[in-house]
Amino acid sequence: MLIDYLPILLLGLFAVLFAGINLALTHILGPKRPTRAKLSVYESGVQPVGDARQRFTIRFDLIAMLFIIFDIEVVFLYPWAVVFRKFSETSGLFILVEMLVFIGILFLGYIYAWKKGGLTWD
């Protein structure tokens, strides 16, 4: 029974060894010529302006959560659109209404967040 999982164990071991050996090899063989720009946190990125550990407003979380909800809503639309044709002959209208109800409920939630001031910054 458990022997069936042996390939997974081997795969895991192989992955660890492969990554480990490669990292070790680059560490040993690679030339090291550090410069100030290379050692910065985000090389070729924006210059850091300060410490990341500071308080910032909870509104970021609120906006992020609202974004995720409506993002997922759109993600749901894709599989629905893919199977729609298969069902469209027999119960297309029903499926369409189902999705409209789903979007309608989320839209209601959107208005709720709007009315409660979830979208205003100040």
Place this chain on the structure above:
Amino acid sequence: MPIEINWQLLMPELVIALTLIIVLIFDMFDSISKTILGWLTIVGAGIALWVSIQMQQAGTVGTQFNDMFKVDSFSLFFNIIFLISTILVALISLSYLGKDDRKQGPYYLLILLATLGMMLMAAGNELIVVFLGLELMSLSLYVLAGYFRDNPVSSEAGMKYLLLGAFASAFFLYGIALIYGGAGTTSIPGIASNLTAESQSPLLLGGMFLLIVGFGFKVAIVPFHQWAPDVYEGAPTTIAAFISAGPKAAGFAAFLRIFMEALPAMQSQWGDVIILLAMLTMTVGNVIAIAQTNIKRMLAYSSIAHAGYVLIGLAAANNEGISSVMLYLLVYCVMNIGAFGAVILAKTTDGECLTISDYAGLGFRKPLLGLFMTLMLLSLAGFPPTAGFVGKFYIFKSAVQAGHTWLVIIGAINTAISAFYYLRVVVTMYMREPEEELEFSPYPSTLVVGLILAVIGVLFIGILPSLLLNSVQNSVL
């Protein structure tokens, strides 16, 4: 491929969902008084309750959504328990939240969402649906536990509940994954048919124990009970009543359905574990409750102990066991919400009476409050002619029939221990003189109505149990 939906089967859930949407819309308009939201919740839950009772009497059975959702007398009976809890909690909340409009809107929304989650859990015929219901319920409860944001104790309760609850949900999900690995399906009837005595793999065993851990946390079984006292103490008292009633029943509903329908072939493995957990839960809950001075913490430990009594019925694992568990959960929900309601009723101008010594002399100065509190505590302790006695009697009877006599003996000893701390409050109320004069607020009428309903329920089931018992015995899985 035509799609057929039997709307009638989904009636109670649809009514609750519709109520949710109406409450959401009403909450958007600032011009509407927010107290109406509480009444809308009560009316919606009342209609759903009526529909559930009708369907339960008619013996409606059916599955929906590719067998993912199963409506039978079992799920409908649990719907009745959840909806009764919701109505009672909404009734005692009406006055508790006060006149502040900002506080009321999301409160009832979250209560309705949690109720919908519980109904999904009881009707889930698929582990994933049970998990979705569990999360819908839990997420709403995390927010409700920390509902008084400006109160640090309440925030702490919410945070603690969220962190530990999310951890327990992860255990539960991992258990589902392992069971899927072992049985090849997450459908409850599918697992039962794929599972024979010889096909048991360590995966299934691991999954099963992880499920016990997940459920154990949600229904506060020792040793997964640590969150309960802190959350009950910090959460708004109405929410403590709600968390101790409906969600616990929902946890046991899913517990029963999964272990009795999907994993009966493994009873030799989980039976002993349940017996051990039952003994631990009863004893630890009752013994620690003795040491409590805060009445909300005392009720928290008492609710842990009651989960232990329910586990006795689960350990019996026969039809009598299941029906006694269902009866007990109904009784427990009514009397526990009643007890918390009496705590809310004991409101001084400074706030709630939370230490037990605050109750000194209350019995004579506040006769109605004394009566409510005494009745609910006697019922929790299991004295006849209250419902608590009937519930305990059938639990113990089923365990004796299943041959667990010594488990019943431990249960009886624990009942005796529990009588000590329940009666101590009654003794304090009637036989001690108050140390200082407390100014009491007048009784809110809705709270009194809620408590009267609870008292009627407790006495009705206690005196005429046979009316309910027939219905319960027809609802076993």
